[in-house]
Amino acid sequence: MKHAGRQSLRRPWPVRLSEGPVGLRPLRTRDAGAWRQVRSRNLAWLQPWEATPPPGVDPRPRSFRAMTRSLRAQARVGLCLPFVVTYADSGSDPDATTARAERLVGQLTVSGITLGSARWAQIGYWIDQAYAGRGIMPTAVALACDHCFFVLGLHRIEINIRPENAASLRVVDKLGFRREGIRPRYLHIDGDWRDHVAYALHAEEVPEGVLTRWRRRRAMEERHRGTSAPQQGPSA
């Protein structure tokens, strides 16, 4: 059964995954320019949800190069999967007549990969505000989950979200993650220790794959929108 969209190779890493215009590919050092540009446009949008250094930890922000080097080194030993999220956007792209540009629109990181009898990991993500609300992140999370379950053989994926983060709560709701409960002062975010709500999915809860379930849900919603659209009556 094909679970994770189009996959170049069924190997854990490096890997490229895609579903329609949404892609996941490894973060690389030459993403520096695009990454910095997206991040600088989105400072206020991302700030309430960004990890910050706890008291006593070096407060200097790490450079893109340092972050990328560290994530890639962890990926090589199987501890994390540092993806960028891309979107094949023909909108305002001057090259749109020849090929659709795959823009870097966000980041998704599978981290804390633990094997042995645990076989779990967690996922974190953000997207450019200009691309919010198109279902890009639910699709990206579905692709990553299926890769973790069906290629890496993980058993459990967790996503921890601040209760105030309505948009992120919608992402886990759309994908059918189970709410497990509050984790008080779980992560240092936006300058303080913040409560989070833990959401999880186990592989055996989604035998058909998360992406298949998400596709089905989207199709149902589209059908519903089609049937509930206001009908035009005959003109008088």
Ligand SMILES: CC(C)(COP(=O)(O)OP(=O)(O)OC[C@H]1O[C@@H](n2cnc3c(N)ncnc32)[C@H](O)[C@@H]1OP(=O)(O)O)[C@@H](O)C(=O)NCCC(=O)NCCS
């Ligand atoms: C959370 C996040 C990744 C969602 O990504 P996305 O691709 O926009 O996800 P969706 O398209 O499914 O939209 C999710 C919800 O965002 C809200 N939303 C929709 N359009 C929006 C827009 N233009 N701007 C802001 N929020 C919007 C809606 O509530 C939507 O739910 P709905 O589809 O039921 O209406 C994104 O909002 C984001 O990056 N936020 C800032 C960083 C962050 O919160 N990271 C996660 C930390 S746990």
